[in-house]
Amino acid sequence: MADTRTPIRIPILPWYSDHHFGGRVILAGVEAMQLLAVAAHAAHPGVDVRTMADGRFAKLLELPAGASSIDALVETEDGENGTIRTRLLTRVRGKVMTRLVSHCEVRFAATSVAALHMNPLPPAPAAESSVSIDAARIYEELVPFGPSFRSLQDRLYLSAEAAWGTLQAAAPGASAAQPLGSPFPLDGAMHAACVHGQRIVDFVPFPVEFTSRHVFRPTVAGERYRAQALLKQWREGELIYDLSLVDEAGHLRETVSGLLMRDVSQGLIKPPAWVKTLGPRGQTARNG
Incomplete structure (x- = not known):
């Protein structure tokens, strides 16, 4: 199946300004994954978005100062065995042409999270010696x-x-x-x-x-x-x-x-x- 690209407008919420790197406000990767999960569920309601694989934070998405939102695209594609591949993209204008830049990529797996085995955590270290x-x-x-x-x-x-x-x-x-x-x-x-x-x-x-x-x-x-x-x-x-x-x-x-x-x-x-x-x-x- 061919890629489907859906335009979205990402609201820049007030607390996003608290997430910065190298002097720039950056969309947190956890927020980008949330956007992709919402889009994947909308396009494929049967997919369990709580099970994901092959995540990649390809390029930091800088949020412009003073803006209330930023335009983006969510790309979805059917993968093998019922998986859904998604990417968060923005358009960047160059001198000659506009290109698409990928910021976050996640593949939502077909296996329900309820079917997965949960291993217990090892104990935390003793505070006195750590x-x-x-x-x-x-x-x-x-x-x-x-x-x-x-x-x-x-x-x-x-x-x-x-x-x-x-x-x-x-x-x-x-x-x-x-x-x-x-x-x-x-x-x-x-x-x-x-x-x-x-x-x-x-x-x-x-x-x-x-x-x-x-x-x-x-x-x-x-x-x-x-x-x-x-x-x-x-x-x-x-x-x-x-x-x-x-x-x-x-x-x-x-x-x-x-x-x-x-x-x-x-x-x-x-x-x-x-x-x-x-x-x-x-x-x-x-x-x-």
């Missing part, structure tokens, strides 16, 4: 987002292989249910992976791809969750994590497998030196 960082300092110096996207709470605990922390799902004026749940907890779990990665590489790791995502039960604005970012592979120039979100009752809410993180700043943004020298309970000089 390196930890106060969430306020994370958002001041390591992941400098505004208040709406400061999902990590209290302290983030880190071992050589993983990061564990508490998340608060923000509720900045939005009450409508979304097919993938609140976007803020998963975004915060990515922050945990970013912080963990800054301790072991000389760049700020940014999510660019993932192998699969499963939303077992959508997260809800206003609720608290526990997040785990588990390092699966570390090779030159990139890190790969598995992410898990659990609610306060201990139920697994969603997972991301094979989250690939790279430097998207071309070496311009570096981790501060102090993050690599933290001792237990975050003991280091403020400017060390």
Whole structure:
């Protein structure tokens, strides 16, 4: 089946300005996936958009200052075995011609999320022996987002292989249910992976791809969750994590497998030196 491209207008909500990178306001990847899920369900009501694979954040989508919305396209295509491939596109005008740029790509799988096996999380590390960082300092110096996207709470605990922390799902004026749940907890779990990665590489790791995502039960604005970012592979120039979100009752809410993180700043943004020298309970000089 040929690709179907549907024009959409993305409203630029007030809290989007809190998500910025390199001085530019950027549409969060979790918001882009939400847009694609809505479009996929509208085009194919039978597809379970909570099961997805082959995610790719191809190019950052900058949101223009002062604009109330931005025009885009959602491309959908029937894939093999009942899957739906989707892409979020914008038109970029050049000197000679207009071209389409892909910002986010996701394949929604045919397997219902209810049929998937849920593995329990390993226990969190002991606070007494773990390196930890106060969430306020994370958002001041390591992941400098505004208040709406400061999902990590209290302290983030880190071992050589993983990061564990508490998340608060923000509720900045939005009450409508979304097919993938609140976007803020998963975004915060990515922050945990970013912080963990800054301790072991000389760049700020940014999510660019993932192998699969499963939303077992959508997260809800206003609720608290526990997040785990588990390092699966570390090779030159990139890190790969598995992410898990659990609610306060201990139920697994969603997972991301094979989250690939790279430097998207071309070496311009570096981790501060102090993050690599933290001792237990975050003991280091403020400017060390």
